[in-house]
Amino acid sequence: MGEFFTLLKEGNKPSLLAAVVNTIIGVLKAGAFLLTGNVAMFAEMMHSFGDAANQFFVFIGSALSKKSPTDRFPNGFGRLVNLVCLGAVIIVGILAYETIKEGLHHILHPKASSGFLISLSVLGIAVVLELFVLFKAGKEVLHETGQDAKGIQVMAKSFGSLKRAKPATKLVFMEDLVATIGGILAMLAVVIAHFSGFVQIEGIVSIIIGLMMFYVVGKVFLENARGAIGETDEEMRQHIADILLANPAVTDIQRLNVIKEGELLHVEAEIEVDHKMTIAEADDLKDRLSLLIFAQKGVSNVVIEFDEIDQITHWIKQRPVE
Known part of the structure; x- marks a missing residue:
């Protein structure tokens, strides 16, 4: 057990930070959804909980991958982080499916939601927190690839260096990028539905968010499948x-x-x-x-x-x- 906690100290820090932040965001969105019934909020809640679960798994996997080789496993445990990422995307895939299904149901059976200010406030807080995690993940990308930048340049440079980042950091960056975009889209949907009465927009945005989640699933799956098999650098x-x-x-x-x-x-x-x-x-x-x-x-x-x-x-x- 002592070795396990020692290994946890070596885990990917951005994934742990992202997991904690997304858990907090998920709880806030769950409360807002229960109060308002907003479908776009439901999609964002599922997205946040999916990301949190994913990132907790990735943190533990990245830590255990640092375990020294043994007689039974002489090649070490380096590929364990790839296997964990492959398992984690299954969770995101299931939540993405539920998000799209709920969005489609709302389009076919539209229902106006309440709590305009509550929804907007929670989503605004979530976007700010996601941007914070995204910025931290961007700095870690630059650190892992031997680069340095400050302010807005961090994001600009991190996109170009993302391919060479560690699997765990890359996953966190991609998930929080999608989460930030999804939060902004959800805010737009809430505003449009409130002022125009076009409540189906919340269902449409829910489907878009679900499709973005599926994009992350596909991207992460392919990259970590190559890593688990053994890819040449x-x-x-x-x-x-x-x-x-x-x-x-x-x-x-x-x-x-x-x-x-x-x-x-x-x-x-x-x-x-x-x-x-x-x-x-x-x-x-x-x-x-x-x-x-x-x-x-x-x-x-x-x-x-x-x-x-x-x-x-x-x-x-x-x-x-x-």
Whole structure:
């Protein structure tokens, strides 16, 4: 149990913050829905509770993925965060379905809701809190990708760097981006329904929010499915190839795999060296190269193998021959 709580300290902080904030927002929206019967509020309530559950799972998964390898699991637990994310999106998918179903029912059987000011106030508070979490997630994206920015530049830069962020951080960013947009749409729906009498707009917005939730489900599912299977990090692969070839003792690279293990990287390389190299020299070379590769961000495991020069160039134009 002590190890579990120690691992929790290493969990993804933005996902924990987002989970707590979305739980608070979900409770506020649930109260507002019970008081007003607003369908757009119902959709936002489902969205917030779905995000909160999702992000709690992701936090725990990201923490457990830091567990050290064991004899039974020698490759470690890096991919656990991908598996947790795959499970978490099922929850969001179910809530997205219920949101769309409720929106469709409201369009076919429209009913005016009450509590205009209550709905608007709760949604306004929710949007501000979601923006706060989104900003924090954006800063974490920049931190993980080695960038820095302040103010509005945080959001602008984080969009461009999102692809290289950790799975958990990426999930939080996407979910809170959709949640913020959904909150703004829900506020517009409440205003339009109140002043125009077009109450079906709340059902329409509910369906739009549900579809956005499904978009997150699809995006997160595909990315984490690739991570669970084992996806190559092409950018880091080329970077490590440059490190290897920068050593004059390395004449070529026969094989180089840089596999994402959740938030970590597993590196396997087979390099060519002079057949006259002694075992002691090869061992020293392996140690030096391993230290350089381990110094790269996210690398958790390095395996280097040697082969003699075969007069065939395997790494051509900065890419290995397939």
